[in-house]
Amino acid sequence: MSTSNQKERTRFAPSPTGMPHIGSIWIALLQWLHVKSTRGELIVRIEDTDRNRFVPESEKAIFEALNWYGITHDEGPDIGGAFGPYRQSERLAIYKPYIEELKEKGTLYPCFCTAERLQEMREGQQRDKKPTGYDRYCRSLPLAEAKKKMNTEPYVLRLKMPTEGESTFADKIRGEISFSNALIDDQVLVKSDGWPTYHLAVVIDDHLMEITTVIRGEEWISSTPKHLALYKAFDWQPPVFAHVPLILGTDRSKLSKRHGDLSALSFRDRGFLPEAMINFLALLGWHPKGEKEMLTRQQISEEFRLEDVHAAGAIFNEEKLRWMNGQYIKALPPQRFIQLALPFVLQSMVAKGNREMVLPVSGKKISNGLLEKSLLAVQNRLQQLDETGAAITTYLEPKDDYAGELLIAKKSTAVNTIETLKMLEEYMQTIAESDYTEEMLEKILRQFITDKKLGVGETLWPLRVALSGEAVSPSPFSLASVVGKQETINRITLASQKLSSQHE
RNA sequence: GGCCCCAUCGUCUAAUGGUUAGGACGUCAGGUUUUCAUCCUGGAAAUAGGGGUUCGAUUCCCCUUGGGGCUACCA
Numbered sequence: 168m169s170t171s172n173q174k175e176r177t178r179f180a181p182s183p184t185g186m187p188h189i190g191s192i193w194i195a196l197l198q199w200l201h202v203k204s205t206r207g208e209l210i211v212r213i214e215d216t217d218r219n220r221f222v223p224e225s226e227k228a229i230f231e232a233l234n235w236y237g238i239t240h241d242e243g244p245d246i247g248g249a250f251g252p253y254r255q256s257e258r259l260a261i262y263k264p265y266i267e268e269l270k271e272k273g274t275l276y277p278c279f280c281t282a283e284r285l286q287e288m289r290e291g292q293q294r295d296k297k298p299t300g301y302d303r304y305c306r307s308l309p310l311a312e313a314k315k316k317m318n319t320e321p322y323v324l325r326l327k328m329p330t331e332g333e334s335t336f337a338d339k340i341r342g343e344i345s346f347s348n349a350l351i352d353d354q355v356l357v358k359s360d361g362w363p364t365y366h367l368a369v370v371i372d373d374h375l376m377e378i379t380t381v382i383r384g385e386e387w388i389s390s391t392p393k394h395l396a397l398y399k400a401f402d403w404q405p406p407v408f409a410h411v412p413l414i415l416g417t418d419r420s421k422l423s424k425r426h427g428d429l430s431a432l433s434f435r436d437r438g439f440l441p442e443a444m445i446n447f448l449a450l451l452g453w454h455p456k457g458e459k460e461m462l463t464r465q466q467i468s469e470e471f472r473l474e475d476v477h478a479a480g481a482i483f484n485e486e487k488l489r490w491m492n493g494q495y496i497k498a499l500p501p502q503r504f505i506q507l508a509l510p511f512v513l514q515s516m517v518a519k520g521n522r523e524m525v526l527p528v529s530g531k532k533i534s535n536g537l538l539e540k541s542l543l544a545v546q547n548r549l550q551q552l553d554e555t556g557a558a559i560t561t562y563l564e565p566k567d568d569y570a571g572e573l574l575i576a577k578k579s580t581a582v583n584t585i586e587t588l589k590m591l592e593e594y595m596q597t598i599a600e601s602d603y604t605e606e607m608l609e610k611i612l613r614q615f616i617t618d619k620k621l622g623v624g625e626t627l628w629p630l631r632v633a634l635s636g637e638a639v640s641p642s643p644f645s646l647a648s649v650v651g652k653q654e655t656i657n658r659i660t661l662a663s664q665k666l667s668s669q670h671e
Numbered sequence: 672g673g674c675c676c677c678a679u680c681g682u683c684u685a686a687u688g689g690u691u692a693g694g695a696c697g698u699c700a701g702g703u704u705u706u707c708a709u710c711c712u713g714g715a716a717a718u719a720g721g722g723g724u725u726c727g728a729u730u731c732c733c734c735u736u737g738g739g740g741c742u743a744c745c746a
Contacts, residue, residue: 180746181746182745182746184745184746214746215746216745216746217744217745217746219745220745220746278744282743282744285743285744289742289743292672292673293672294672295672296672296673297672297673298672298673298674298742299672299673299742300673300742321744323744338676341676341677344675344676345675346674346675347674350673350674351674352742355743355744357744358744359744360744362744364743364744364745364746365745365746366746369746384740385675385676385677385739385740385741386740386741386746387740387741387746388675388676388740388741389674389675389676389740389741389742390741410676412676412677412739412740413739413740415738415739417682419738419739420738420739421739421740447683450683450684450695451683451684452683452684453684454683454684454685456685457694458685458693458694458695459694460683460684460694460695460696477677477684478676478677478678479676479677479678479739480676480677480738480739480740481682481683481684482682482683484681484682484683484696484697486682486696486697487682487683487695487696487697488696489696490695490696490697491695491696493709497709545708547708547709548707548708548709549708576705577705622705623704623705624705624706625705626705627704627705627706628705628706629705630705631705631706632705632706635706637706637707638706638707639706639707639708640706640707641706641707641708642704642705642706642707642708643705
């Protein structure tokens with residue numbers, strides 16, 4: 168298969184029927200990558216011919232999602248272009264003459280069958296285990312009779328599919344695919360309200376917008392012969408088709424509501440980074456040459472080839488995405504991390520009813536310094552940004568309602584622990600304020616332990632519990648460096664008193 | 672039911688006639704760490720089954736099985 172260096176035009180054609188889905192974004196990404204690799208153009212076209220399913224806010228959400236994921240386009244309803252309008256609902260006047268052309272060519276025929284008759288027909292076909300599809304009842308109606316009825320009865324316009332031969336096309340991803348024409352339905356192309364269906368609009372638009380490659384989900388494979396019949400009827404050159412697989416849920420079925428919230432924007436709201444999303448999504452159904460998987464969007468687009476995309480559907484596995492997101496969070500420059508994480512912290516506080524940004528127990532206002540230090544301390548512990556709020560609580564306001572016994576390290580005693588805490592309390596006083604960094608504290612305290620011939624665990628465990636109040640927490644060095652000298656000493660004093668009062 | 676697509680570790684995938692079938696996530700076991708997380712090392716883990724073609728099949732062909740999609744005046 169030849170890889171052309173010719174500029175490609177492809178389109179992202181979502182229907183505004185709800186919140187954009189991660190599966191749609193995946194396809195948009197493939198389209199974007201393909202266009203980038205050929206220095207071509209990506210067109211966004213809104214496919215809104217079905218007025219019944221139209222959801223007004225969804226178009227806005229589509230662009231919001233594309234923007235967040237950094238999938239840029241060259242033409243669309245938001246930015247215009249030479250081939251507009253880019254909403255099918257605004258193109259009715261454009262479709263009209265083409266519908267007339269097809270009528271004249273005899274490619275269309277009116278059908279007066281009622282919904283009831285069609286339903287009965289289908290049930291009968293199912294019952295007799297015959298192929299389902301329109302039985303072409305109206306196709307053989309005499310022309311005169313049809314014309315007369317068109318004035319008095321509602322009707323649709325159907326495609327007069329050839330009843331013999333094969334429809335074959337070379338799919339860019341799957342190779343040759345062919346269908347027996349006789350089995351293909353006489354698709355409705357114009358609804359009784361005069362609007363074209365998707366099948367007609369898509370062919371006219373792709374032709375008029377000079378689309379060179381149609382990249383779409385594999386659910387469209389079986390309607391491709393209908394589209395091909397239309398290209399032939401118009402005597403137009405069809406585009407190249409590339410049917411990409413569906414992204415699957417954990418049960419291997421098409422992604423849907425029951426697989427959880429997989430709307431494109433929900434990943435933003437849960438604290439995934441767009442760069443991690445793009446990296447992860449690109450690895451679904453495509454693979455770089457080497458073994459390196461952590462790749463920038465730039466690196467991916469340089470290596471990407473449409474024909475290398477898999478034919479098999481991939482399961483969307485969030486575990487790996489979370490891991491990858493964690494890697495990207497870790498790699499963030501500190502100030503950038505703070506900037507990104509802060510909104511999530513505020514959000515989680517507000518969610519808990521804490522609008523004043525104060526510490527819940529003491530009621531003290533959280534200082535910016537403490538907040539920033541805490542954030543940086545947890546940066547490499549996170550897989551999603553929305554975990555930040557929970558992760559920093561130990562730093563912001565350690566628990567003091569813990570049981571004194573928790574301070575006692577394994578194989579140690581209350582008496583020893585009290586003694587250790589007292590030594591620590593005294594020693595921490597001597598450490599300069601400027602040495603209260605994680606690295607320095609670790610160095611200094613380890614030296615202290617060695618010098619005093621103390622046990623590492625017997626010293627660090629009670630220190631850590633004193634600073635966190637919890638059995639599981641970040642290291643004492645991290646904790647002490649964030650809360651600072653005075654608070655560290657206070658916590659040790661409190662711990663020592665707590666244990667002493669219980670063991671007098 | 673009919674038509675079409677698909678098939679390598681649990682998951683994402685590499686290897687397109689000759690490899691001890693490789694990597695990543697996850698998992699398990701060690702190590703680092705007082706704990707958790709991180710990090711490091713190691714292990715277990717796959718060519719769905721059956722026929723061909725071939726000196727030789729993960730790789731090419733056929734059948735079976737399994738999974739998926741479509742089967743609307745939705746896209």
